[in-house]
Amino acid sequence: MNPNTSATTTAMMTAIARRALGPAHPVRGVTVARGPRMLTDLAALRAATPEVLAAGAAATAGGGCAALLVAAFGDPGLDALREATGLPVAGLGEAALLEAAADGAPFGIATTTPLLADPITARVAELGLSDRYTGLRLTAGAPERLSADPAALLDRLERAVRACAERDGARTVVIGGGPLGEAAEELRTRCAVRIVAPIPAACRSLARLLTE
Numbered sequence: 001m002n003p004n005t006s007a008t009t010t011a012m013m014t015a016i017a018r019r020a021l022g023p024a025h026p027v028r029g030v031t032v033a034r035g036p037r038m039l040t041d042l043a044a045l046r047a048a049t050p051e052v053l054a055a056g057a058a059a060t061a062g063g064g065c066a067a068l069l070v071a072a073f074g075d076p077g078l079d080a081l082r083e084a085t086g087l088p089v090a091g092l093g094e095a096a097l098l099e100a101a102a103d104g105a106p107f108g109i110a111t112t113t114p115l116l117a118d119p120i121t122a123r124v125a126e127l128g129l130s131d132r133y134t135g136l137r138l139t140a141g142a143p144e145r146l147s148a149d150p151a152a153l154l155d156r157l158e159r160a161v162r163a164c165a166e167r168d169g170a171r172t173v174v175i176g177g178g179p180l181g182e183a184a185e186e187l188r189t190r191c192a193v194r195i196v197a198p199i200p201a202a203c204r205s206l207a208r209l210l211t212e
Contacts (some may be wrong), residue, residue: 007031009179013071013199016181020203025066025210030055038179040143041115045074052077053084060085067206071178073111073198074119088209092178092198093123095205100172100196101129107196108134108164110157111176112143120176134168136176137161147179154183158190165193172196 014029021027035051036044052070056077059065067088070078075091082089100107107129109120117136124133139146139156146153157180164170172194175184184197 006037006179010071013178013181016185016197016199017069017071017203020200021207025207028059030059038144038147039072039074039076039116040113042119045072045076045116045119048072048074049076049080053080056081056085056089060087067210069202069206071199071202073176073178074116075123088206090202090205090209092202093120093176094127095202096174096176096196096198097124097127097129099201099204100174101127101132103172104132105171106132106134106169107172107174108168108170109136109174109176110139110160110164111136112139112141112146112153112157112180113177114138134164134170137163137168150183153180154186157183158187161187161191161193161195165191174198 010029010031014027017027032051032055035048039045039048056068059068068081068085070076070091073093075093078089078091078094120136124130137160139160141156146156161173164173170193174196175187175198178198181197181199184195188195
């Protein structure tokens, strides 16, 4: 479920999830009916939560839904969806951070949303990962403008990734954002440091939950 109201963004993230999960787990992308266009600050993240819950309820109402993926790095509504549906539910932020930290190596985050820096750092602490966290590096420029310029987005994210590795000592870098999914995949081929792309990480989490 994508809290971003762009159908194009939903289609992109759905395609990545389908590649990650393969034919054994069919994927249906859902864009919330209302809410902020982009989750660039804490107010937008909070406003997205009830919309994600409503979308989750609608998706599971008729049966046939085995799991849910919240396609936003801030994981709006994640815990509430788990409680309300009883289904396996993965969020991009939680899954990517846990995967990045799993081997005990230092990890950082590269993202485009400066107004979410504090909530992201708080989420790292909530998950008990602060001892491995080297910090957050941000791209230059407004998130809305970067999202409309894929070449600039990729260039500035790559610079942020390199700063995580070269200045902060990160051995793994999480790309912090669902709409950054295509850039995250490209960065895996451009950067020497290990890249954790959030959508595939969440899909791997769901696949494990579905086989337990």
